Every structure is written in C-alpha cells, then in structure tokens.
Amino acid sequence: MKRIISALIIGPCVFLAILYAGPKLFLAGSTVVGLACLVEFSRLIRAMKLSNLPAFTYLAFLFIIVALERNLPAPAILAFVIMTGLLTALWRPGELKERLLGLMADLFGTVYISFLLYPAYLIRFTTGQPNGLHWLILIVVVVWTGDSAALAGGKMFGKHPFAPKISPKKTNEGAVAGLSAGIVAAFLLQHFFFTQLPLPHVLAVALLAGALGQLGDLVESMLKRAAGVKDSSHIIPGHGGVLDRIDSLLFAFPAAYLYLLIFHG
Numbered sequence: 001m002k003r004i005i006s007a008l009i010i011g012p013c014v015f016l017a018i019l020y021a022g023p024k025l026f027l028a029g030s031t032v033v034g035l036a037c038l039v040e041f042s043r044l045i046r047a048m049k050l051s052n053l054p055a056f057t058y059l060a061f062l063f064i065i066v067a068l069e070r071n072l073p074a075p076a077i078l079a080f081v082i083m084t085g086l087l088t089a090l091w092r093p094g095e096l097k098e099r100l101l102g103l104m105a106d107l108f109g110t111v112y113i114s115f116l117l118y119p120a121y122l123i124r125f126t127t128g129q130p131n132g133l134h135w136l137i138l139i140v141v142v143v144w145t146g147d148s149a150a151l152a153g154g155k156m157f158g159k160h161p162f163a164p165k166i167s168p169k170k171t172n173e174g175a176v177a178g179l180s181a182g183i184v185a186a187f188l189l190q191h192f193f194f195t196q197l198p199l200p201h202v203l204a205v206a207l208l209a210g211a212l213g214q215l216g217d218l219v220e221s222m223l224k225r226a227a228g229v230k231d232s233s234h235i236i237p238g239h240g241g242v243l244d245r246i247d248s249l250l251f252a253f254p255a256a257y258l259y260l261l262i263f264h265g
Helices: 002-020 023-047 054-069 074-090 096-117 119-126 131-157 172-192 199-227 242-264
Strands: 161-163 167-171
Touching: 002 023, 002 131, 023 054, 023 096, 023 119, 023 199, 023 242, 054 074, 054 096, 074 096, 096 119, 096 242, 119 131, 119 242, 131 167, 131 172, 131 199, 131 242, 161 172, 161 199, 167 172, 167 199, 172 199, 199 242
Parallel strands: none
Antiparallel strands: 161 167
16 A cells, blocks of 8 residues: 555656656756665665765766766766776775775766666657657656566566576566566557657667666666665655665666667657
C-alpha cells in the first residue's frame, strides 16, 4: 500500500514537471534530484567502509551540471574534476590507500549521477518541440511501466534467476515481462497521443530504454549488495530512496538520447 500511495504522489509530480517546467526550473529540479542521489550514494560508500568526501562530490556535481549547461566540452569538464579530486586527495585525512580509494568512489559517484542524469534535460529541450516533451514522457513511461511489469511478472511466473549473485529476486521471466510491457506502452502512446513520432523509432527507443533501464537497476543492486543494504535510503515509503526510484532512468536517458542524436537527428 505504501508503494502504491507513493507512486500516486510521485508520478503526477514528475509528469507535471516534465510538462510545465521551463529549462531553468527543469534543470534546477534535476540538480536537486541528482544531489539527493549523491547523498544516498555517499551512504552506500560509507557502508562499504570507504572514506569518501561528500562535499567534494556535491561541488563537483554542481560544477559538471553548470558546465554542461554552458556547453563546455566534456573532456575539459572531466579533466578539471579529476585534477581537483587528485589535488584534494593530497590533503585529505587518513592513510594514503584510504584517500585514493575514497577519491575513486567520489569520482565514480559524481560522474555516474551527473553524466547519466543530464541527458534528460537534453532530450526535453534540445530535440525539438513538442518532440522533446513527448520523447521524455515516453521514456519515463516505458521504464516505469517495465519496472512494475517486471516485478509483477517475476512474482507470478519467475523461475529462472536473471542475476542471482547480485539480485536473487530478479528473473528472466520478469525481465521479459518488463521489456514487453514497456514496448506495448510505447506503441499505445504513439498510436493515441504522439502520432507525429515515427513508430519504428518509438519502438527502437522503447526497446533500448527498457533493456538498458533493467541493467541500470541491476547496477544499483550491485552497489547496494556491496554495501550490504536493501535500499539506498528510506525517504520514499515503499520505494526506498531517490536513487532506487531513478536507477533505471539513469541508464535509459543517455541511451535514448544517443539513439535520437544518431538515428533520428
């Protein structure tokens, strides 16, 4: 029941933001979501007994988002963040090995959240209007429909583990159910609402976002299993943390954006 109630509150808020938020407000909201994910990521790192520096990750994340929004080249952004991280590690407390392992964790978390979340902004505001709006809605619907269908399909039909050492409850049957449901949802959206979007591209994006979304969820499961925790936090009743809620989208956004950039122009 908590999961359903949370979904009924979060879902409309997300779609209202996608529909009505302008570029600056959308980016600000995405930044808040990203910072919340980094807070949870730092919790996972500490649970792994690594000595990270959360303040560095938050400042580096904000720098990356601002730099990307100003169209600075990604190699230069990454170079600056890496150099800053290395210089920070020189004066961090603790043993040398702890400092370097903490730095690796900090850099990974910062790049993981920032570069995988930012494409949502690019899809919404750089792929044309109203197409950007429709593509982003379609991707979110595909991924979240797939998540729910995978959970239900796994409970009803699941027999063969998908990745038993990382997430024992995930099954091949659930993965197929989730991927199929996402494709069907995309087809229905295109047929009834987004008729200007080419159906072949819609189905390709749905397949890509659905498949990569499931792998994104599996990656976060790997992080949680390494940390020995069930959820990244308990901020969302029935769902866990913010990172638990968007882990699939973090893989779906860049994959879909690259597809649209390369094949749909």
